[in-house]
Amino acid sequence: MNKPEPQYYQQQIVLLRHPKPLVEAGICYGQLDLPLNTALHSQNEPILQQLADLLQPFAIQSSPLQRCAVLAKFLAGTHKAVQLDPAWQELNFGDWEGQNWLDIEPxxxxxxxxxxxxxxxxxxxxxxxxxxxxxxxWQQLLQNRQTSMVLVSHLGVIRMILAELLSAPFSAQLRLKVDYQHGVLLKRSWLAETIAATPVRDSEVWQIEAVNISPQGLVEHLSSDTATQL
Known part of the structure; x- marks a missing residue:
């Protein structure tokens, strides 16, 4: 019996940074669980609702910190669960968390x-x-090839994932800019007999389609992709 011919598959992954938290200027925070700036969040709700509609087929993971989880749950709506994972948290600044940088020993x-x-x-x-x-x-996340995915997380996390994809040294990570509530759009493609089968060796290709893209930009890009597929 002849083996089936490999088919082409692709998957989109959105890395989305949280909105701006409510915190005084000059405060050190990483894993400090800060609330969102609700005024700014409400201001952006119309475009975020458009984005949420486009992301309905996507699985959503998030840092459990509320500045990420609130956005992730908004994007998920009432029909989908968000998987919260502490691995996606920002750097743990330990005793420095919540202190003013000026008060930390120089x-x-x-x-x-x-x-x-x-x-x-x-x-x-x-x-x-x-x-x-x-x-x-990240390696555990990539075991899921069945659906496209959104990860709502932090700047440090997004930089580390991008550096891994680019094979960039640690020192280069700080050069990568992603603003609050902006993201990175990734696409991976591969050949396999079925979507659940092991990919053909060396067939996987990654593309970084957009970096520091706004919610509006994501809506436009994802809308364009949907129109192309129809």
Whole structure:
């Protein structure tokens, strides 16, 4: 019996940064669970509703911190669950969380800035430790090829995923800009006998279709893709 010919499959993945949180200027925060700036969120609700409608076929994962989870649940609507995973949280600044940067010992900040990858923040973690948890969760996420996906998370998480896809060194991550409530649109394609089958070796291709794209830009891009597929 002849094996079926491999078919072409593709999957979209949206990495979406949370909206601006409600916090005073100059406060250190990573895993500090800050509320959203509800005034700004309400202002953007019409375009976010359009985005939510387009994302209905997408599975949604999110950091459990409320500045991410509130947006993720809004996009999911009432008909879909959001998978919350602490692996998608921002850097844990430990004892520095919630402090004004001006109140943190300058020598400690200097030591961190001279070793951004491996300096372990007091009672927190290093960026290298964060990267390990993020990339482990990323590899687990990629095991799902059945549906397109949205990940609502933080700047540091998005930078680490992009750097992994680009094979960029750690030092290059800080050059990647993603504004509040902006995102990255990724597409991966592959050949396989069925969507559930193991991909043909070396057939997987990644494309970074947009970086620092606004909700309006995502709506336009996803609408265009939908129209093309009809």
């Amino acid at each position: 020598q400690a900040i200097s030591a961190w800035q001279q070793n951004l990858a491996d300096f372990v923040l007091p009672s927190g973690e290093s960026a290298r430790q964060m990267q390990a948890r993020v990339l482990l969760a």
